[in-house]
Amino acid sequence: SRLFLLFQMVVTPFYAAHRGSGGEFPEHTLTAYTAAAGGGAQAIEVSVQISADGVLFCMHDTTLTRITGGTFTSDPTTWTWAALNNAVTVNQRALLGQGWALQPITTLKEVMDRFFGKVIIFLEGKSSASIVPLQNLISRYPNPQNSVIWKNYYTNNSFPWAKAHGFTVWAYTDPTTTMSQMDAVDSLVDFWGVPWEATDAQFQAVLARPGGKKVMSWEVHRRSEVTRLLGLGVQGIMASQWLYLGRSTASQTADQWFAQVK
Numbered sequence: 045s046r047l048f049l050l051f052q053m054v055v056t057p058f059y060a061a062h063r064g065s066g067g068e069f070p071e072h073t074l075t076a077y078t079a080a081a082g083g084g085a086q087a088i089e090v091s092v093q094i095s096a097d098g099v100l101f102c103m104h105d106t107t108l109t110r111i112t113g114g115t116f117t118s119d120p121t122t123w124t125w126a127a128l129n130n131a132v133t134v135n136q137r138a139l140l141g142q143g144w145a146l147q148p149i150t151t152l153k154e155v156m157d158r159f160f161g162k163v164i165i166f167l168e169g170k171s172s173a174s175i176v177p178l179q180n181l182i183s184r185y186p187n188p189q190n191s192v193i194w195k196n197y198y199t200n201n202s203f204p205w206a207k208a209h210g211f212t213v214w215a216y217t218d219p220t221t222t223m224s225q226m227d228a229v230d231s232l233v234d235f236w237g238v239p240w241e242a243t244d245a246q247f248q249a250v251l252a253r254p255g256g257k258k259v260m261s262w263e264v265h266r267r268s269e270v271t272r273l274l275g276l277g278v279q280g281i282m283a284s285q286w287l288y289l290g291r292s293t294a295s296q297t298a299d300q301w302f303a304q305v306k
Contacts, residue, residue, distance in 0.1 A: 056274075056279050057270065057273075057274055057278070057279060057280060057281045058086070058087070058260070058279060058280045058281070059085065059086070059087070059280075059281050059282075059283050059286060059289065059290045060085070060086070060087035060088065060089055060164070060166060060260070060280070060281070060282050060283065060286075061076075061077075061080035061081075061085040061087065061088045061089065061283060061286040062089045062262060062263045062264075062282045062283055062284045062286070063076065063089060063090075063091065063104060063284065064076030064077040064079070064080050064088055064089070064090075065079065065080045065085070065283065065284065065285060065286035065287060066284050067139075067265060067284035067285040067288075068140070068284075068285050068286065068287055068288065068306060069140070070134045070136045070140065070144060070147045071104070071111075071134070071136065072090065072091060072102040072103055072104060072134075072150065073102070073134055073147040073148070073149075073150050074147075074148075074150045074154060074155070074158070075147050077090075077150075077155060077158070077159060078158075079287075080286050080287075081159060081162065081163050083286070083287055083290075084290070085163060085286055085290070086163060086164060087163055087164035087165070087166060087193075088159065088163055088164075088165055088166070089166040089168075089195070089282060090102055090152065090155055090165055090166065090167050090168070091103060091104040091168050091170050092152050092167060092168060092169050092170060092174050092178050093106075093120055093121055093170055093171060093174060094121060094171065094173050094174040094177055094178075095120070095121065095123055095124055095125040095128060096121060096122055096123055096124050097124045097125055097126075098177060099125035099151060100151060100152040100153070100174060100177055100178060100181060101120075101125070101128065101149050101150065101151050101152060102149070102150045102151070102152055102155060103120055103149065103170075104170065105120075106119055106120075106121075106170070106171075107119055107120070108120050108132060111134050111135070111136070112132060112133065112134070112135050113135035113136070113137065113138060115132075115135065116131075116132060120132070121171060121173065125151075128149055129148070129149065132149055133146035133147060133148060133149070134146065134147040134148070134149060139306075140305065140306045141303075141304045141305045141306045142304045143303045143304030143305040144304075144305055144306075152178070152181060153181065156181070156182070156185060160185050160188075160191055160192075161190075161191050163191075164191060164192075164193060165191055165192050165193070166192075166193045166195045166214065166282075167182065167192055167193070167194060167195060168195040168196050169196070169202070175202050179202075179205060179209075183209070188211075189209070189210040189211050189212070192211060193211065193212045193213070193214050194206035194211040194212065194213050194214070195213075195214045195215075195216070195237075196215065196216075197215070197216060197217075198215040198216060198217050198221065198225070198226065198229055198233070198236075199229070200215075203215065203229065203232035203233070204232060206232075207232050212234045212235075213232060213233050213234050213235075214233075214234065214235055214236075214237055214260065215229065215232075215233040215236060215237060216236070216237025216238075216239070216262065217236065217237060217238055217239075217250075218239070219238075219239055219241050219242040219243070219246060220246075223249060223250075223253065226250070226253065230253075230255070230257075233257065234257065235257050235258040235259065235260060235280070236250055236253075236257055236258070236259050236260070237259075237260055237261070237262055237282070238250050238259055238260075238261050238278075239261065239262060239263075240261050240262065240263070240264050240269050240273060244272075244276060247259070247261075247273070247276045247277070247278065248276065248277075251276070251277045251278070258279045258280065259277075259278050259279060259280065260278070260279065260280025260281065260282055261273050261278050261280070261281060261282065262281075262282030263282055263283070263284045264281050264282060264283050264284065264289060265283075265284050265285055265289075266289075267288075267289060270289055
């Protein structure tokens with residue numbers, strides 16, 4: 045199964061497209077997820093928020109400031125889905141180029157309906173209010189444990205539910221998380237997330253933990269970072285520039301500046 049491939053890290057490094065490869069495409073949009081999956085990504089990472097009227101949608105931030113280029117600044121969870129859907133668009137032209145079209149916000153159901161069973165989906169509820177609705181939604185899909193990885197910060201209290209329902213759990217840590225802090229939740233975790241900014245010593249300590257659990261680092265942007273991480277023994281890469289990092293050679297050598305699209 046896809047999860048067996050990931051859990052065993054048969055392909056090393058195993059790459060996942062962070063936010064749909066948000067350093068190359070407007071993050072957490074169908075455009076991003078489609079581009080990453082179409083390019084061959086085996087996994088995508090999806091952050092989930094919930095609207096004021098209970099619709100789960102794909103977004104990382106707790107304000108609309110960055111994702112809309114400053115057009116709106118409020119908390120997206122205070123909006124109804126109708127208002128978000130009609131008034132708010134994802135504008136990442138400052139990062140990705142002025143040629144990019146504005147993108148609609150995507151519901152989680154749209155992502156699940158399109159990609160479930162085709163790629164591994166790392167799912168993270170970004171607020172307490174989103175957790176139970178997220179659990180309820182993914183439980184409607186057949187054998188979701190074979191396609192969905194439950195992702196969250198290592199102190200999150202949703203891990204017992206995930207393990208009780210057979211999900212693989214990826215728990216991510218801080219650069220300074222101690223081994224004793226990890227011990228407290230180790231039985232609920234299948235593999236660990238360590239940020240690329242952590243020291244070599246921190247990576248080595250996590251990789252040497254009893255049980256030999258795999259480590260996936262995030263969010264990785266540069267090939268030099270990949271080289272360092274693989275040299276330390278990291279097996280998984282959560283990549284913000286999946287197309288760039290996941291290929292050994294450049295996939296596009298022609299100058300595309302005229303299009304103003306990264």
